Amino acid sequence: MTAILEIRNVTRRFGDFAAVNDVSLSVASGEFFTLLGPSGCGKTTLLRMIAGFDDPDAGEILLGGKDLTGTAPERRPIHTVFQSYALFPHMTVAQNVAFPLKMAKRPAEEIDRRVREALELVHLAEKRTSFPHELSGGQKQRVALARGLINRPRLLLLDEPLGALDAKLREEMQIELIAMQRELGITFVFVTHSQPEALALSHRIAVMNAGRIEQMDEPSKIYGFPRNRFVADFIGHCNMLEARVADATPQGLRLEVPGLGAVAAPPADGARAGASGVLAIRPEQVRIAAPDAALDLQNRFGGKVRDFLYVGDVTTYVVDLESGARVEALLANSAPGRAKFFEVGDAVQVAWRHDAGAFLHG
């Protein structure tokens, strides 16, 4: 795995405000890399610096080991798929897709052939003479994608490319994106604020917040071992219980949760007795059962069902614990035609494994 893109300590300020703040990352050749973060966290700003529309105030960006500083956008072998698609309204689909090859001064017959292939790849062969305003959102998206890929850039940047599509179409496009990326072997840097999308598509994710990278890892690691409160909260759904470390051993932590008492948790970096923070635990890690059920789990608490949310495959129960804390638990609806196993007001017990969840500082 060789790094194709390397970003070293890049900062971009607008006035006093640092939109991108000391960001470093490296993307491997052939990787599907995602920048994930809430709106306004600096994703587009970072992407624009990679593409060459903006320059870092500090730090450097390297492509294939070469510093890109001072290289005009048209001279970077990097293409972008814009959120607004940015199709040329006065050109047909075929002319749009042919544009990068034309700019690269390829011979006409080669352009013809490759445009045909690219349009076939995105299932738009019969739309070649249509104009952008005659296409649906999904079709425009495909044209933008074909146009970005046709000249085989070393890096394709995608700025929330699926943001404007409806849910069903988005899912279809996600599957196609993965297939296309694998088939062509082009490195993708994908930007999104949607965490399910990031988890589904990426080889690696960098979670951004307020101009900084909070955590960078594989999707399952990001989801399973969020490094801080922001990541835990932003990626998926999480129960957050205020906690204080009572005892820390290499085998695990003993936490003191106000109202609940002692809770066992897996070890955490740098957690010492007396440190305070939160215990983050995902709803699907929390078992919910009748009060008399025998649960062989260390962390076990009684409570009452306050509310539930049925979404088809699973139901989320909101449980008020006797101590006053509130915990959400997820239960798969394994019995057909049954929306819930517990009613509002039912006494229940919730429990989780001693190695589930994560203690987060701060």
Added chain:
Amino acid sequence: MRRAALAIEALAIGLLFWSFFSDARYALAGAALAALGAAAALGAFGQRRELPHFWLWFASILVYAFLYLPLAIVVIFSFNDSKLAAEWVGFTTSWYAKLLADVDMLAAARNSVLIALTASAVATVLGTMAGIAMHRYKPRLLPFMVLTPVAMPEILLGVSLLIFFLNTARPALALFGIEFDLGVLTVIIAHITFCIGFVAIIVRARLAGMDESIFEAARDLGATPWETFRRVTLPLIMPGVIAGALMAFTLSIDDFVITFFTSGVGTKTLPLEIYTMIKVAVTPEVNAVSTLLMLLTLGMIVVAGRVAPDVLRGK
């Protein structure tokens, strides 16, 4: 009833029109006005259901009539076989023949076309550049500089240009041994000055609604700044550029005040020449020139509609 009222309105306008050609013009004009009043009254009592937008129709017909009937009268009288533009005598094309033999008029026409073509071409290039610059870089001063000549009273612009040419430009150039007099060149410069603003406004308006990322996409996909301009920016603003060019041409070819101040003694343009003729009398020859000018304008609108359909459709 409302439809009938509109029919009566049209008839009344026709009558008014006819009164120009008739001996009994006061009687006819009076009858026409009475009929117009009757049409309005009839419409007022009509059923709303019959024609919902009656007053809109009524007003539109009037507006169009008063816009186009004077033009129609000019055209008709240019074919009138009478020296006096008073009543219809018979059909003739002799005024056109006379016009084509009129040396002064031909010289003026040649000047006008030369000035309008040159001034509108230069103003279109500079105005387009100014419009793009205003859109892209949001400068503070440029809009004032470009738009002031548009808003300034023509007479002020004319006088100040005259003073500039005579008191500033002439002595300054004389230092380098360059002599010049008021004439076609000064008129062209003056026309460029006030045409740039119109082109710039139109081009900027055209750019205003556009997705900026289109231009970045072009660069991103390998186009140099120049290729981006030629293949993306220019085609997209073309309707605005053409509309601006037409506007500049029209403004230039019919400008009187500024031309009057900056043309000096020997140089005449069509408006100046027509004005000279009309001081004596409104001759059919003037009608003939006007008709030709109208034809030219109409031709330009048709061409514009062909080259850039958006201009006419107002998109």
